[in-house]
Amino acid sequence: MDQALVFSIEEFSVFDGPGIRTTVFLMGCPLRCMWCHSPEGQVFENFILRSPNGCSNCGNCLKHAVTSNEFTVFTQESIDNCPNNLLRHCAVQYTPDELYKRLEKNFKILSASGGGITFSGGEPTANPKFLINTLMLLEGKIHRAIQTSGACPPEVFSEIIKHCDLVMFDIKLIDEGLHIKYTGASNKNILTNLRTLINSDKDHIIRTPLIPEVTDTEENIEAIAKLLSSLGVGYIELLPYNKLAGAKYALVNRKYTPSFDTERSVKIRNDIFLKYGIETKIL
DSSP states (O other): OOOEEEEEEEEEESSSSSSSEEEEEESOOSOOOTTOSOGGGSSSSOOEEEOSTTOOOOOHHHHTOEEETTEEEOOHHHHHTOTTOOEEESOEEEOHHHHHHHHGGGHHHHHHTTOEEEEEESOGGGSHHHHHHHHHHHTTTSEEEEEEOOOSOHHHHHHHHTTOSEEEEEOOOSSHHHHHHHHSSOSHHHHHHHHHHHTSSSEEEEEEEEOTTTTSSHHHHHHHHHHHHHTTOOEEEEEEOOTTGGGGTTTTTOOOOOSSOTTSOOOOOHHHHHHTTOEEEEO
């Protein structure tokens, strides 16, 4: 069926595109970035989150949990038997029609600000049928944007952007070996899709997350600037690393253990981008 899991809907966002927006976060992502801010959005299955705050260690949730592949998996009975209501399902399943009805109540407010709807994740292109059908329902009614890593097959990407008004595209690492090391996947499709986007007639914004010792190195920034310059890009947005990136990992019963120095400040290398004629904005 044409459905997708949505793990968050954030209303009145001002950081996910122009104007005031509603941002829809879809479950599922092909990447495993070491700095991921939304570990709950990486998988395609709904699961149960447990907040570590306020737990009385009564053990009721564990009595009703099961063990799968050496991991503790909570059940509906775990939710029902928590006296402090600390467990909940991660996501809600929607059809395109159901999500449209959920979103349309704010269309007038969003449009009045020059805003609209943004799809993020996870990776929104990992749910292509659902995403395209929802974007088509929104066409002509509200501004439509996606935030994407571009990590999807080129034919899928080409079809999705036909139905977008704005594409915000992350470019993390140019070297394929480093991309595999830090994100768990090749960047071949990403670079192909980047070129497709820039050569299209779609409004787009290129963004780079600045991760200490990973993406903010002189070599990587130089490679990004050189590539973008060769493609005629004159503007990029830089997203400094958020030191609270690991805050959600306790919810999904995982430890945040990146291999880089999470306390080191990122290096803002505007001079390199300026050398290639690229204007920068730090978000």
